[in-house]
Amino acid sequence: MPRMIDKILKHIDDDHDAALGRLKDLLRIQSVSTDPAFASHCRTAAKWVHDDLASCGLDVTTHETERHPIVVGRYDGAGDGAPRVLFYGHYDVQPPDPIDKWHTPPFEPTVRDVKLYARGASDDKGQVMCFIEALRAWKAIAGAPPVNVTVMIEGEEECGSVSLEKFVPEQKDLLAADIAVVSDTSMWAKGQPAITYALRGLLYFDVKLHGPGRDLHSGVYGGTISNPATELVLVLGRLFDEKHAVTVPGFYDDVLPIDPAERSQWDTLNFDEMKYAASIGMDAVNGEAGFTTLERRWARPSCDVNGIYGGYMGEGAKTVIPSFAGAKVSFRLAANQDPAKIADAFRGWLELQTPPGCRWEITQFGGASPVIVPIDSPWMAPAKRAVEAGCGIAPVLVREGATIPVVAQFKTDLGADTLLIGFGLNDDALHSPNEKFDLDNFLMGCRTHAALLAELAT
Amino acid sequence: MPRMIDKILKHIDDDHDAALGRLKDLLRIQSVSTDPAFASHCRTAAKWVHDDLASCGLDVTTHETERHPIVVGRYDGAGDGAPRVLFYGHYDVQPPDPIDKWHTPPFEPTVRDVKLYARGASDDKGQVMCFIEALRAWKAIAGAPPVNVTVMIEGEEECGSVSLEKFVPEQKDLLAADIAVVSDTSMWAKGQPAITYALRGLLYFDVKLHGPGRDLHSGVYGGTISNPATELVLVLGRLFDEKHAVTVPGFYDDVLPIDPAERSQWDTLNFDEMKYAASIGMDAVNGEAGFTTLERRWARPSCDVNGIYGGYMGEGAKTVIPSFAGAKVSFRLAANQDPAKIADAFRGWLELQTPPGCRWEITQFGGASPVIVPIDSPWMAPAKRAVEAGCGIAPVLVREGATIPVVAQFKTDLGADTLLIGFGLNDDALHSPNEKFDLDNFLMGCRTHAALLAELAT
Numbered sequence: 001m002p003r004m005i006d007k008i009l010k011h012i013d014d015d016h017d018a019a020l021g022r023l024k025d026l027l028r029i030q031s032v033s034t035d036p037a038f039a040s041h042c043r044t045a046a047k048w049v050h051d052d053l054a055s056c057g058l059d060v061t062t063h064e065t066e067r068h069p070i071v072v073g074r075y076d077g078a079g080d081g082a083p084r085v086l087f088y089g090h091y092d093v094q095p096p097d098p099i100d101k102w103h104t105p106p107f108e109p110t111v112r113d114v115k116l117y118a119r120g121a122s123d124d125k126g127q128v129m130c131f132i133e134a135l136r137a138w139k140a141i142a143g144a145p146p147v148n149v150t151v152m153i154e155g156e157e158e159c160g161s162v163s164l165e166k167f168v169p170e171q172k173d174l175l176a177a178d179i180a181v182v183s184d185t186s187m188w189a190k191g192q193p194a195i196t197y198a199l200r201g202l203l204y205f206d207v208k209l210h211g212p213g214r215d216l217h218s219g220v221y222g223g224t225i226s227n228p229a230t231e232l233v234l235v236l237g238r239l240f241d242e243k244h245a246v247t248v249p250g251f252y253d254d255v256l257p258i259d260p261a262e263r264s265q266w267d268t269l270n271f272d273e274m275k276y277a278a279s280i281g282m283d284a285v286n287g288e289a290g291f292t293t294l295e296r297r298w299a300r301p302s303c304d305v306n307g308i309y310g311g312y313m314g315e316g317a318k319t320v321i322p323s324f325a326g327a328k329v330s331f332r333l334a335a336n337q338d339p340a341k342i343a344d345a346f347r348g349w350l351e352l353q354t355p356p357g358c359r360w361e362i363t364q365f366g367g368a369s370p371v372i373v374p375i376d377s378p379w380m381a382p383a384k385r386a387v388e389a390g391c392g393i394a395p396v397l398v399r400e401g402a403t404i405p406v407v408a409q410f411k412t413d414l415g416a417d418t419l420l421i422g423f424g425l426n427d428d429a430l431h432s433p434n435e436k437f438d439l440d441n442f443l444m445g446c447r448t449h450a451a452l453l454a455e456l457a458t
Numbered sequence: 459m460p461r462m463i464d465k466i467l468k469h470i471d472d473d474h475d476a477a478l479g480r481l482k483d484l485l486r487i488q489s490v491s492t493d494p495a496f497a498s499h500c501r502t503a504a505k506w507v508h509d510d511l512a513s514c515g516l517d518v519t520t521h522e523t524e525r526h527p528i529v530v531g532r533y534d535g536a537g538d539g540a541p542r543v544l545f546y547g548h549y550d551v552q553p554p555d556p557i558d559k560w561h562t563p564p565f566e567p568t569v570r571d572v573k574l575y576a577r578g579a580s581d582d583k584g585q586v587m588c589f590i591e592a593l594r595a596w597k598a599i600a601g602a603p604p605v606n607v608t609v610m611i612e613g614e615e616e617c618g619s620v621s622l623e624k625f626v627p628e629q630k631d632l633l634a635a636d637i638a639v640v641s642d643t644s645m646w647a648k649g650q651p652a653i654t655y656a657l658r659g660l661l662y663f664d665v666k667l668h669g670p671g672r673d674l675h676s677g678v679y680g681g682t683i684s685n686p687a688t689e690l691v692l693v694l695g696r697l698f699d700e701k702h703a704v705t706v707p708g709f710y711d712d713v714l715p716i717d718p719a720e721r722s723q724w725d726t727l728n729f730d731e732m733k734y735a736a737s738i739g740m741d742a743v744n745g746e747a748g749f750t751t752l753e754r755r756w757a758r759p760s761c762d763v764n765g766i767y768g769g770y771m772g773e774g775a776k777t778v779i780p781s782f783a784g785a786k787v788s789f790r791l792a793a794n795q796d797p798a799k800i801a802d803a804f805r806g807w808l809e810l811q812t813p814p815g816c817r818w819e820i821t822q823f824g825g826a827s828p829v830i831v832p833i834d835s836p837w838m839a840p841a842k843r844a845v846e847a848g849c850g851i852a853p854v855l856v857r858e859g860a861t862i863p864v865v866a867q868f869k870t871d872l873g874a875d876t877l878l879i880g881f882g883l884n885d886d887a888l889h890s891p892n893e894k895f896d897l898d899n900f901l902m903g904c905r906t907h908a909a910l911l912a913e914l915a916t
Contacts, residue, residue: 213738216738222761225742227763287682288681300681307769394840401681
């Protein structure tokens with residue numbers, strides 16, 4: 001007699017075409033969150049998700065926010081003894097521009113070569129539908145999932161998750177869970193699934209240096225007073241030492257050393273640094289001395305100038321000393337670094353570097369903590385088994401250099417670790433024309449989440 | 459019996475109102491050179507200057523260029539034994555924007571408080587009319603000037619003097635002179651005339667650093683490859699040492715030491731550094747260690763970042779690693795520095811600093827040599843006497859931090875030193891709304907140039 005999970009996986013396989021049809025329905029909705037002109041489409045998408053979650057047997061509520069609604073579905077029937085899993089995803093998408101670069105229209109989902117092309121196919125509607133289809137299959141075959149489930153689908157991920165940032169701490173009872181699951185990351189490679197167990201945090205500043213009260217003639221004044229553009233470059237140039245390490249005092253104090261077991265696990269990934277560089281049109285990597293590229297990306301903090309501006313920025317020449325110059329400076333924080341502490345250290349360091357006659361205008365844009373789930377966490381073993389059952393191959397354990405702020409919120413506000421199990425690929429063209437989602441990965445995603453529900457129940 | 463020069467000075471005094479009327483006529487012509495829409499006004503101004511020079515007894519030719527005509531007037535009647543003086547000025551003006559900031563319309567010259575307000579009043583139409591009125595007075599009283607005279611008035615000074623750069627070497631015979639006189643600088647202070655005997659040179663570059671083939675996500679890639687914005691800041695930060703001196707090898711090799719006689723002459727000017735800083739809204743000066751502000755401005759080379767750009771430059775945050783970043787970097791060159799040599803040294807230094815995986819795109823915009831007329835030059839004594847005769851007070855000898863490229867051309871192409879005798883003031887609002895020219899200074903300028911012609915004849 002086949003086990004329940006085998007019947008469910010077979011149902012998912014048999015139902016794949018219908019699942020694809022449902023995903024296409026969601027992808028047709030132009031739920032671009034950043035542009036107010038598309039607000040009604042976001043509302044339509046929230047309604048669609050609300051109804052679809054309800055059809056999977058969940059009690060669904062739609063929560064109004066200042067911008068786009070947050071949809072929450074709950075299943076509480078597994079009893080107090082069963083764990084509760086919180087699935088998170090988003091129904092909003094990036095703008096489709098430039099539209100003329102798309103081979104087929106962004107909101108007319110089209111299958112070519114076993115890939116589904118549409119805005120949001122991979123980020124994140126396709127991945128959201130993976131766990132919704134898993135819930136649907138459990139309802140169809142077993143009547144209900146084997147654990148308690150909360151699903152939260154927001155509509156502002158692509159425009160800063162501003163409403164969510166307030167919603168999570170306000171709705172602790174509604175959202176409380178033992179473990180969170182986010183499906184918004186990538187596999188290690190086509191055919192090689194991954195579980196992501198750490199994300200870097202983020203600090204972002206605009207640092208503007210003000211000098212003379214007006215723009216000056218660089219012949220008349222050059223060399224005699226602080227030129228904000230020159231001085232900004234001098235100050236930021238001192239932000240790194242000759243080893244490309246950040247010089248802000250205390251910056252590395254709390255960074256966790258890389259565990260030898262992790263390091264040897266990463267070695268097995270056979271990451272090719274030159275191929276990595278070549279994939280972005282470069283012939284060399286570069287970073288903090290003493291670490292490999294994967295270590296720099298996953299386990300070391302970094303600092304980037306994301307933008308710099310001031311003075312004459314047009315074609316040709318203008319001999320001006322600008323009255324101000326500014327830069328966008330961000331830090332990716334490695335596990336265990338505290339954004340507030342690093343922000344204070346950076347501000348203090350900047351103030352000490354104030355050039356004669358100048359003053360800083362420092363603006364901070366949010367801050368997200370890094371997160372890490374220990375690789376020996378009790379949640380890791382069932383997750384690995386689920387991926388193997390869903391994909392037919394064991395996952396590799398990876399970290400991610402980027403930031404998903406809500407994951408830090410789940411830890412801080414709900415006390416829940418997050419399993420990041422994603423089915424995208426690096427070439428999915430997220431935020432770009434011709435975004436796609438591999439249909440093989442879609443199926444693996446539906447199967448894996450179904451198996452995960454079974455594993456979490458044992 | 460009064461000397462000829464006294465009669466001429468008296469004539470200038472008596473004719474001042476008529477001279478003011480002529481200057482107003484010229485100022486009414488909207489000869490904005492940078493905007494093609496005003497090309498016909500530039501032509502009108504050239505024609506006006508042509509006719510006015512002819513009325514002063516000169517043989518005038520108007521020379522077509524690719525943009526605005528150059529007007530040259532000559533008087534050859536003083537004979538081969540007499541020296542030839544070349545007067546230079548420009549009939550074009552800066553755009554009047556922002557027009558709503560003007561108290562009276564920019565092209566309706568208006569006198570208030572013994573000052574004439576109009577675009578070009580000081581830069582340079584008012585100063586051009588100083589030497590034209592001097593020639594007119596010599597013709598009226600003596601029939602002709604006492605020396606041979608060439609006057610060259612161009613129409614592209616405010617848009618780069620592109621045509622003049624070719625015209626001067628092509629017209630060496632037409633323009634050949636023993637000494638050039640330029641009236642496009644300022645007095646040291648109201649009531650204190652000055653002779654400017656040195657200008658700094660100029661080198662201007664756009665340096666663009668190219669990295670990845672496209673913009674990258676700073677979370678995914680941060681810390682692992684060269685970020686052009688970060689690396690540009692690091693490279694340019696190394697352009698200065700802790701003494702604020704330029705680190706390009708050989709940069710200071712050819713800079714002339716400051717003569718003790720000059721230094722003590724500058725000390726008598728009682729330059730107030732804090733007043734200077736306060737005048738531009740700052741509470742400190744800053745520059746190369748070991749030099750005063752005047753020394754830094756007049757006798758030391760400087761380097762400025764005139765603009766910097768790259769990555770995200772808008773409001774708020776965007777976590778991007780830009781594919782390129784660039785800066786406008788210029789050098790003011792002190793007397794005896796060679797622009798070509800410094801340009802090569804800077805390019806070579808930049809190439810040595812190329813970050814891994816990056817490449818430079820370096821564009822140079824022109825280059826002008828520094829110029830210096832020795833303070834014991836034989837031309838200096840008659841110039842000083844002329845200023846004293848014209849203004850009633852002896853001039854101070856000053857240098858200028860800015861650049862007038864044509865002056866270097868006069869030296870290189872014609873072998874002629876230049877006397878810079880100007881009658882503007884620092885608060886004349888050149889290139890700004892409400893440009894003005896003090897009428898006292900206008901009169902002093904007419905008188906001084908008339909006296910200079912007399913002095914050069916002796």
